[in-house]
Amino acid sequence: MTEPPAAAGRRERKKAATRQAIAAAALRLFLEHGYDHVSIRGIAEAADVSTATVFKHFTGKEALVFDQEESMDTRLIAAVRQRAPGEDVLDALRRHVLDTWLPIAAHPQWQEFNHLVTATPALRAYAERMWARHTDTLSAAIADEFGAEHDDLACTALARFVLEVPVLAQGRKDHRAAVEEVFDIIANGWRPPSGPTGPRST
The missing domain is CATH 1.10.357.10 (Tetracycline Repressor, domain 2)
Incomplete structure (x- = not known):
């Protein structure tokens, strides 16, 4: 089914906002605790998303830094x-x-x-x-x-x-x-x- 343009636009904005929130949470944790001491689970909790959502937007921890x-x-x-x-x-x-x-x-x-x-x-x-x-x-x-x-x-x-x-x-x-x-x-x-x-x- 073809999605109406307005709905598609909202979905893309929501996707971009989620990605930005995850990256921001990751950077804050990395700067506070050091890259090696932060887990994907910790990033997901800080961004209030699931670990699956983190991996949906990023391939791994390094990609979170270079979002x-x-x-x-x-x-x-x-x-x-x-x-x-x-x-x-x-x-x-x-x-x-x-x-x-x-x-x-x-x-x-x-x-x-x-x-x-x-x-x-x-x-x-x-x-x-x-x-x-x-x-x-x-x-x-x-x-x-x-x-x-x-x-x-x-x-x-x-x-x-x-x-x-x-x-x-x-x-x-x-x-x-x-x-x-x-x-x-x-x-x-x-x-x-x-x-x-x-x-x-x-």
Whole structure:
């Protein structure tokens, strides 16, 4: 039976709200008690859902930490394919990073979240696998725009550099300026920094 659009919309909103509530409860428990000391059952109880509901929305504990990861590939592809008329790929990716990462970096729990990931081996490993998947996705999207093979080295390198921008910028005081600087390096090539005494002679 075909479901009316309004009912379908309510169902999707309810599903999204449940997923968000589970992820929020999980992050709160992880930050309070440490990732390894929190169980799926404890997360389910905190979110007032069953453990089956948790697994219906998430594949495991790691996925609860990276709850936005599922849609990241879609957003990366859209940044390349749905860019403004006349906008080149690199400028579109610069705008995408500024629009999506800066609000995350400004979140009051960002530092705690980042420490949780870096201090937990299972989460670090998951993040590395996730980063590799996103690199493949973004590289393929870039290659498609230029009619290149998906294993084209230039497209793969650009994808890696772009995904690394937040990592390079996160320790800087001015996140926006750091993102802009790294993208300028990608666009224009690296130049030696000009120190107070100039380059050392060899």
